[in-house]
Amino acid sequence: DAGVIQSPRHEVTEMGQEVTLRCKPISGHDYLFWYRQTMMRGLELLIYFNNNVPIDDSGMPEDRFSAKMPNASFSTLKIQPSEPRDSAVYFCASSRQGYETQYFGPGTRLLVL
Amino acid sequence: GNSVTQMEGPVTLSEEAFLTINCTYTATGYPSLFWYVQYPGEGLQLLLKATKADDKGSNKGFEATYRKETTSFHLEKGSVQVSDSAVYFCASQNSGGYQKVTFGIGTKLQVIP
Numbered sequence: 200d201a202g203v204i205q206s207p208r209h210e211v212t213e214m215g216q217e218v219t220l221r222c223k224p225i226s227g228h229d230y231l232f233w234y235r236q237t238m239m240r241g242l243e244l245l246i247y248f249n250n251n252v253p254i255d256d257s258g259m260p261e262d263r264f265s266a267k268m269p270n271a272s273f274s275t276l277k278i279q280p281s282e283p284r285d286s287a288v289y290f291c292a293s294s295r296q297g298y299e300t301q302y303f304g305p306g307t308r309l310l311v312l
Numbered sequence: 313g314n315s316v317t318q319m320e321g322p323v324t325l326s327e328e329a330f331l332t333i334n335c336t337y338t339a340t341g342y343p344s345l346f347w348y349v350q351y352p353g354e355g356l357q358l359l360l361k362a363t364k365a366d367d368k369g370s371n372k373g374f375e376a377t378y379r380k381e382t383t384s385f386h387l388e389k390g391s392v393q394v395s396d397s398a399v400y401f402c403a404s405q406n407s408g409g410y411q412k413v414t415f416g417i418g419t420k421l422q423v424i425p
Contacts, residue, residue, distance in 0.1 A: 203355070230410065241416075241417045241418060242356075242401070242415040247410075249410065254410075255412075290355055290356070292355075292356075296410075297410025297411070298405070298410065298411065300358050300361070301358075301413065302358075303356040303357070304355050305353070305354055306354075306355050
């Protein structure tokens with residue numbers, strides 16, 4: 200079975216540009232999570248969805264960040280406008296149920312210049 | 313809320329050495345405990361877990377025992393290999409529906425031949 204798929208794997212952009220990160224969860228998983236990983240703050244949960252509905256976005260740093268899940272097989276995390284402090288690795292993860300193991304994608308390494 | 317404290321790395325060991333990575337937790341109730349591993353350039357993978365006191369999780373030669381009395385879940389391996397070089401994350405999750413997974417900061421392990 201294919202795991203969680205993320206694209207792009209690497210993104211380099213300039214400050215002020217819009218960035219869109221994409222995620223395809225494992226088929227049959229009802230929960231989808233977006234995390235951000237930095238050296239300073241470790242792994243932070245940004246937002247999670249249950250059955251395509253955003254449940255908790257309290258981890259989203261500010262209004263420049265938005266996430267959508269239009270269907271069960273696709274989610275996006277958008278940053279507009281991007282800033283250098285957004286540079287990080289962004290992970291998408293999914294799980295069958297909320298209490299079950301989360302499976303992580305390979306991550307998108309974002310660098311904002 | 314929950315918190316997880318793990319030893320800061322990096323930890324450098326020679327091949328076949330004994331490994332211990334310490335992890336302690338604070339939580340309301342009795343959470344499930346996990347160790348995740350992140351190999352270079354990849355996402356996190358579940359290594360092992362334990363769901364109640366005195367349970368021992370094990371996988372790939374790694375072990376960890378859920379110690380309620382010391383609120384600890386230390387990771388051990390008797391003989392490490394170069395291929396074990398990775399970042400190891402301790403994590404906790406309360407039971408009951410969806411509960412946020414709380415991750416430690418990660419401990420980088422480097423095994424040298």
